[in-house]
Amino acid sequence: MKFQAIKGHLGIGTEVEDATYVEAARWGKYRGWRYLLGLMIILFAWLIVGTGASVLVAFAFSGQPDYTVLDPFGKFLFVMVGFPFFLAGVLIAVTLIHRRHPLTLVTAQKKISWHRVGQGFVAWSIPLCLIGVLGQYLFYPDTFSFNSDLAAFALFMPLVVVFTAIQTTTEELFFRGYIVQGASVIWNNRIFLAIVSAVIFTLPHLLNPEAITGGWLTVFSNYFLVPGLVWTVVSLIDGTTELAIGVHFANNIIGFLAIDAPGTAVTVPALFTLSEFHATYVALSALVIIPIFLAIAYKVFKRDEASEPVSQSDQIGGR
Template identity: 30%
Template sequence: MYIEQGYKGNIGLWKYWVLPVCFIGFIIFNYISTVNSPVSVEAMLQSMIDKLGSNIVLIILLAPLAVGLFVVWGWVKLVHEQSITSLTTSRRKVDWKRIFFAFILWGSISSGMIGVDYFLNPENYQLNFNLVPFLILSLISIVLIPLQTSFEEYMFRGYMMQGIGLMVKNRWVPLFITSILFGLMHLGNPEVEKLGFGIMVYYIGTGFFLGIITLMDEGLELALGFHAANNLFTALLVTADWTAFQTNSVLKDVSEPVLGFDVLFPVFIIFPILIFIFSKKYHWSDWRAKLFGEITVVEP
């Protein structure tokens, strides 16, 4: 079982507090700074882009989280004396086919949805393609975005999921806590400033989706693939002046953003369909035990 993999390390439950408290403290500091700033997040990002260029700003945004991945891996390896494989999956080795399946599936679906929306509402988009900046963007994105998204998965669905699970001895508490914290991590995003707190339905809903597939599949592989595809294809295909990723993408969304069905559609329709597809492909069963059951204590 996935959460029980944490017993394979040198537990010391106090150790599980250090990284999450530091990271959450950083998120709180960032949010308070954002709220109290006389300049909007959108304006600050635009000012940075005007001075440095969107590709450099993207590196600045992604690099700390990319480094964070190696901090988590190092802490787990050196302090917990736990293997990265057991932090990743309950299988004997990481299943790369699962990662690539989720990546290709969601990459295809998300790209298709953008293509359909562009066909139906061309007035909402402006062609933004410029070959050289796009090639540089592609290189930056392919290198850094999987590291950034993997950091978030290893921190929330990996390290915190296992740590909280070992503390409370059940599965539903870590699922709820990590999903809500994952959503709250995005409070400082310009999307929240632009659309309001209703957008948190999407962020927290995404957290629950990723947590569910992690617990049901007994590993991070599907979540790693999905999250990398989500951020990578978004960065490459479409940008807007009010999003966290403002890039030299193929298209630019010039419509006035409105909080509406687009927020509910992925959470309540697309994500359940994906869960259904994964469940059939990987023969998931015993849903109640895997999502709400007790943790089996494993003696070190």
């Protein structure tokens, strides 16, 4: 099992079969001003257009732009409806500003290894369900209550699956893909890239209710350490963001469908409802989940053989 992604060579007539997705940033236009312009487009689509869509959802459900008066269905849509616009901003920036294929945000190969995405999903789901869900129940059984309205859960589940897939994939394309590639133009050092991605991922999540409820411990473990740092490191090790895409989806979909707790960003009719948010347990359990996940991802599962590289027309571009 290889932990190190073998670097290839870029350019006309050269081998790129083993190139990493970070190197793929140089297959298009990559001067600094392009990343600044790309970021402006992405932030406009995410924060301005996406927020406008959220306000429209609030008006549609309650007649006023107030998140707190919405029912669970409305609150979920309010939070999630901006992500398709966020995704559109990322795709526009990469294709029009950087003039390269959006696939290069994930891999330098010609197609995504959905097998590896699935491995990430399974490798994270197993310890999360055992430690994060079952373990929490064993420690705090009195705070758990079963949601008897299974009809509402069944109706809500398809919506949650679709929007969660859009949300987590978009965040991976941006934070693990675009941000890491942009930072690599400044300094292609793995420690630097991991820290930059972790910090930038943490910043917008500071406004989440969990950050306020759980304090610095939740901010460090739930945002900086796990999704920010660990998921970036495995992406740099693999040379693709495939594993992280599967992990992120597993993390959020299980969080949404398994447990609904007060003080969380999204309220959904999950299978179980908690009477309180156990911030300390959630934070400390991450320290147990991480090594189990790494053992499954790199000892149990094996990486696929590299597929064909992205076509030459998508590899070459001036700065």
